[in-house]
Amino acid sequence: MTSASALRCFHIVVWVVATGIVGGENGKRRGLHAQKVRLFLTMTHPQVRSSVWKDLDRLLRGEATTITALTRGDIEIESARLPPLLIGLGAFYGICMGCFALTNKDFSIAICQTLSSMGKVPILFFATLVVSFPSLYVFNALVGSRLTLASLWRLLVSSLAVMMTVLASLGPVVAFFSLSSDNYPFILLLNVAVFGLSGFLGLKFLVGTLHRLTSVLYEREATFTAVQGAIESANTTRDIGPLDRIAHPTSRSVKQVFGIWVVAFALVGMQMSWVLRPFVSAPDKPFMLLAPRESNFYAAVFHQIWHVLGG
Numbered sequence: 191m192t193s194a195s196a197l198r199c200f201h202i203v204v205w206v207v208a209t210g211i212v213g214g215e216n217g218k219r220r221g222l223h224a225q226k227v228r229l230f231l232t233m234t235h236p237q238v239r240s241s242v243w244k245d246l247d248r249l250l251r252g253e254a255t256t257i258t259a260l261t262r263g264d265i266e267i268e269s270a271r272l273p274p275l276l277i278g279l280g281a282f283y284g285i286c287m288g289c290f291a292l293t294n295k296d297f298s299i300a301i302c303q304t305l306s307s308m309g310k311v312p313i314l315f316f317a318t319l320v321v322s323f324p325s326l327y328v329f330n331a332l333v334g335s336r337l338t339l340a341s342l343w344r345l346l347v348s349s350l351a352v353m354m355t356v357l358a359s360l361g362p363v364v365a366f367f368s369l370s371s372d373n374y375p376f377i378l379l380l381n382v383a384v385f386g387l388s389g390f391l392g393l394k395f396l397v398g399t400l401h402r403l404t405s406v407l408y409e410r411e412a413t414f415t416a417v418q419g420a421i422e423s424a425n426t427t428r429d430i431g432p433l434d435r436i437a438h439p440t441s442r443s444v445k446q447v448f449g450i451w452v453v454a455f456a457l458v459g460m461q462m463s464w465v466l467r468p469f470v471s472a473p474d475k476p477f478m479l480l481a482p483r484e485s486n487f488y489a490a491v492f493h494q495i496w497h498v499l500g501g
Contacts, residue, residue, distance in 0.1 A: 353392030
């Protein structure tokens, strides 16, 4: 029997048990149990896993955010299927961060620190997303953007996917330096730089896609007269080429307002990382799940930079 046949048989057996053909529970509990198993089978089915990786690949290659792909005014990805994958990517980077503890702490303490980092990295990104999402929706409404709540949520999940993928791709680099260096301030700043780079690329993706979505929705609803007026107001005598973009009246305000939100998102993310610290345990300190509240992220980073430079 091939592996594919065995997997198919396993799905059939579990499905039979879940739907109540085998078992003696009452109808309500049996139905609830069946729903849970169906969800498990759906999320673990090879076609679903393949679809999730395909969505992620389309996001990274830009195929899901081209003007043609956004003509319906939304990002066509399954946002409900991405979070488990993103949690896995964050946990992988947490393992790479935990490698530093393997070189300067007992194995049991190093394992505790690694498990802590595995949980904290996904929490950091998703908590920042939850805290920042309401303000994004309000800003979206204030500037007159036509994006719906569901569209904004998919956009944020997509940008989070870009951040987590970049972060996980740099995990082996962090693991290499963590295992080959005992300089704690350097390792700390290396992780800050990696988080900063992943956040920058993710937010750049968000702002670019947000502008495309807003433009597509505006142009789809604009009348021919309004577009013709915009062309004439440009005071141009040459033909409009296929690569020329006609800016609509709200494009500048949209960029400015969402630029402010991007700054707020970055500030929340940095302070959230300070609240959840330590991600990398100092060699001379015992393991702790959360450090006591003191100072702030920016003062701590400045102190570490000063220490690395020999100050």
